[in-house]
Amino acid sequence: MTERKTALVSGITGQDGSYLTDFLLARGYRVIGMFRRSSTFNFGRIDAVTRKLGEDRFQGIYGDLADASSIKHALTKYRPDEVYNLGAQSHVGISFEIPEYTADVTGLGAVRFLEAIRALVPHARYYQASSSELYGDVLESPQSETTPFNPVSPYACAKAYAFYIAQTYRRAYGLYAVNGILFNHESPRRGENFLPRKVTTRLAAIHAGLADKLVVGNLNAKRDWGYAPDFVECMHAMLQQDEPDDYVIATGEAHTVREFIEVAASKIDIVLTWEGSGVAEVGIDSRTGREIVAVSDRYFRPAEVNELCGNPSKAVQRLGWNPRKTSFNDLVEKMMKHDLEVAEMMVRLRERWPTLPIDSFKSAFLREIDDEKAGIS
Ligand code: NAP
Numbered sequence: 136m137t138e139r140k141t142a143l144v145s146g147i148t149g150q151d152g153s154y155l156t157d158f159l160l161a162r163g164y165r166v167i168g169m170f171r172r173s174s175t176f177n178f179g180r181i182d183a184v185t186r187k188l189g190e191d192r193f194q195g196i197y198g199d200l201a202d203a204s205s206i207k208h209a210l211t212k213y214r215p216d217e218v219y220n221l222g223a224q225s226h227v228g229i230s231f232e233i234p235e236y237t238a239d240v241t242g243l244g245a246v247r248f249l250e251a252i253r254a255l256v257p258h259a260r261y262y263q264a265s266s267s268e269l270y271g272d273v274l275e276s277p278q279s280e281t282t283p284f285n286p287v288s289p290y291a292c293a294k295a296y297a298f299y300i301a302q303t304y305r306r307a308y309g310l311y312a313v314n315g316i317l318f319n320h321e322s323p324r325r326g327e328n329f330l331p332r333k334v335t336t337r338l339a340a341i342h343a344g345l346a347d348k349l350v351v352g353n354l355n356a357k358r359d360w361g362y363a364p365d366f367v368e369c370m371h372a373m374l375q376q377d378e379p380d381d382y383v384i385a386t387g388e389a390h391t392v393r394e395f396i397e398v399a400a401s402k403i404d405i406v407l408t409w410e411g412s413g414v415a416e417v418g419i420d421s422r423t424g425r426e427i428v429a430v431s432d433r434y435f436r437p438a439e440v441n442e443l444c445g446n447p448s449k450a451v452q453r454l455g456w457n458p459r460k461t462s463f464n465d466l467v468e469k470m471m472k473h474d475l476e477v478a479e480m481m482v483r484l485r486e487r488w489p490t491l492p493i494d495s496f497k498s499a500f501l502r503e504i505d506d507e508k509a510g511i512s
């Protein structure tokens with residue numbers, strides 16, 4: 136029998152950390168999940184899959200990307216074969232509000248991992264969660280591994296440091312360190328303050344009578360949106376190659392924020408018509424005349440990334456990546472279906488317990504729905 140591989144994952148409580156955990160556990164790995172201390176529990180995305188597993192399959196540990204000692208302890212104790220650094224302050228807009236913290240966690244967090252790996256477990260393979268935000272104010276389209284970076288946010292500057300330090304440790308010390316330059320990927324587990332999930336949760340709430348309006352920023356920004364569970368498979372594939380290298384993972388198809396909202400609205404039989412321009416633009420339900428979407432300058436960033444579209448040819452050839460695995464329409468449909476079920480559940484709960492602080496239970500309910508579908512009891 137071959138020995139179980141051990142993977143250490145930072146950012147385990149996030150969208151990608153949870154899907155990667157599902158993926159690795161299904162392949163027989165032992166997963167060590169690093170999470171930071173928080174005043175409330177936020178294990179909603181991983182709890183249902185991991186809670187019944189013994190320590191030989193899953194072990195959660197406290198750790199923080201700002202704390203090198205916690206990283207060193209984890210590496211010394213568990214001696215992982217693979218390290219996935221997915222932890223980050225990952226919100227681009229918020230990085231303008233907390234730039235120094237973002238640099239520390241999202242940028243320096245990577246060198247804390249790499250230094251510790253170099254000293255303690257140099258055999259371990261390291262995955263760095265790099266980002267299409269690195270291309271920023273894009274210098275060519277579509278963007279590939281050879282497109283120059285042009286970051287325009289504190290988040291992207293921090294990710295640029297993490298990207299180059301991973302490359303540097305590969306070249307200087309021969310570590311197996313790779314960058315996955317992932318374009319936007321979404322799912323029902325996506326954080327609710329990223330545009331796609333904000334749209335699907337809000338439209339579902341409007342449909343259920345729990346909210347009035349969706350208020351967004353730049354309707355004309357374009358993104359290359361894929362499905363997160365497909366993307367985490369590539370993270371793993373990058374660490375199974377003979378030689379370490381960097382890869383773009385994208386669908387190669389870009390849509391505007393406006394299109395995302397239109398497709399999501401169509402799932403609740405709303406055809407939107409747009410009136411006005413700039414921050415005065417509104418989206419109207421063409422059947423009822425009701426204003427459903429509004430624009431606020433609050434959601435614009437000090438510097439906008441207007442358009443991202445990836446060229447994933449290298450990953451297609453070398454990793455077997457299938458950019459068409461989940462279509463844009465199917466992605467939006469999955470998210471809307473899920474959020475409509477959650478909204479319905481919220482309505483029933485509110486009827487029964489008007490004073491229940493629903494938000495604190497929400498992530499647990501989200502997983503219950505996933506588990507029913509996955510057949511997990
Ligand atoms: P996410 O949902 O925001 O998850 C981020 C994770 O990092 C969470 O588990 C969070 O913990 C953790 N974290 C934050 N600060 C930390 C700290 N100081 N120490 C330890 N952990 C910390 O992000 P995601 O969408 O899963 O993305 C995963 C990674 O890929 C991130 O590095 C992101 O920047 C990058 N990326 C994402 C995309 C995308 O489209 N999703 C595209 C390209 C790159 P809490 O739960 O406690 O907040």
Ligand code: GDD
Nearest residue numbers: 225227266267268318319328329330331351352353356434
């Ligand atoms: N969040 C948000 N909220 N974005 C909005 C809104 C709004 O109300 N209105 C318009 N947008 C626009 C943003 O300006 C951006 O152009 C686009 O919608 C997508 O925004 P987000 O979903 O917040 O994602 P992002 O592209 O800024 O960053 C995500 O993708 C990166 C990869 O390209 C994050 O996951 C990053 O961590 C990741 O690196």
